[in-house]
Amino acid sequence: MEPNAAFHYTGDIVGSALRRARKILADHTVDVDVPGDLPMVRVDPVLFEQVLFNLLDNAAKYAPEGSTIRVRAESNGERVLIKIADEGPGIPQGDLERVFDTFYRVRKGDHVRAGTGLGLSICRGFVEAMGGTIAAENRTDHSGAVFTISLPLLPNAPNLKDMK
Template sequence: VADVDRAKLEAEADRLRSALLTSISHDLKTPLAAIMGAAGTLREFAPALPEADRADLLSTVLDESERLNRFIANLLDMTKIESGAMEPNYGFHYVGDIVGTALHRARKIIGEHKTEMDIPTDLPMLRVDPVLFEQALFNLLDNAAKYAPPASTIRLQGWADNGSVIVQVMDEGPGIPPADLERIFDTFHRVRKGDQVRAGTGLGLSICRGFIEAMGGTISAANRTDRSGAVFTIRMPVPANQHVNDPDMDDLP
């Protein structure tokens, strides 16, 4: 039995390594090619290019560098999660502040979309790692911007429910195919869509789940019932010394 279990673990490790190599060779090559192309054009033809064209090429270098940095950060985060090295730095935080920070950080990615935020100011504070929670929200915003059409609305809303705080990220894209609902948080799994979807490593949602679960919460995916689109729901427990309907935080340690 031990040998069979060991063989299964080795096979899974081989599968993940193969998926990782495929992801790196295919997805990381895209921003690298754009960076090299823009930088090469600037090196060879910068004096002859109009100022607007030079600015566009520099913007391409910066944007693709940021995308490449996100890919690498996701790979490192996934390594930490799977190795069990993730240690949340807990503190008491208001979820609306973290949502606002995530929106600001993702402003370039969601720039072609409308955003709505409905987070009540009287929600109880949560004991979370703000960096991990913000990264989970950032990945959800990145996912929404990737699959929802430009000019559509990305909505973030929150409320208190039965000893928990709920945060939802909703988009107006095509939704999640039923066959993908159970696998959407799997490592390297990506919902297939047309060529207009930006490249990605297929790690963003898996990292969301890893971070949220590391902080004692849960995350789930579903399709909207009011219109086309996906909805991701994060449920975080309220610390035991708080009451969901009591916004008084004076007794917090």
């Protein structure tokens, strides 16, 4: 796959994914913290929006109604990290890596939350095609899963601060 990558503001990409996911997020509180002065990231906006959408879809599906889904972005100088954290049951420790496998679902018999088990393998495929990584963890401050997308900062990335 040759992604159609270009520089984008993290906030713009997150904003459009949130708009697209508005209906499925209606029963949750969404807490967004994406600083406007983050360096731009080089991503394919269509693929990246699909990645965020799949993660938001999971958070909405696996965490109870009324709970809070946190979307945070930060830069550590070398990478931009985008984290989606929920207040659901989290993921069994032994499944944290396997959830990215094609068709892998933790709760096999759960027909209420019907899914194909493809969402996260698509996320990993797209993120890696854009030069990034994606990993799952459990929260330490609360029950729930955290998915972290990490994108490399390119030396020539435009930065809003430099344009002022």
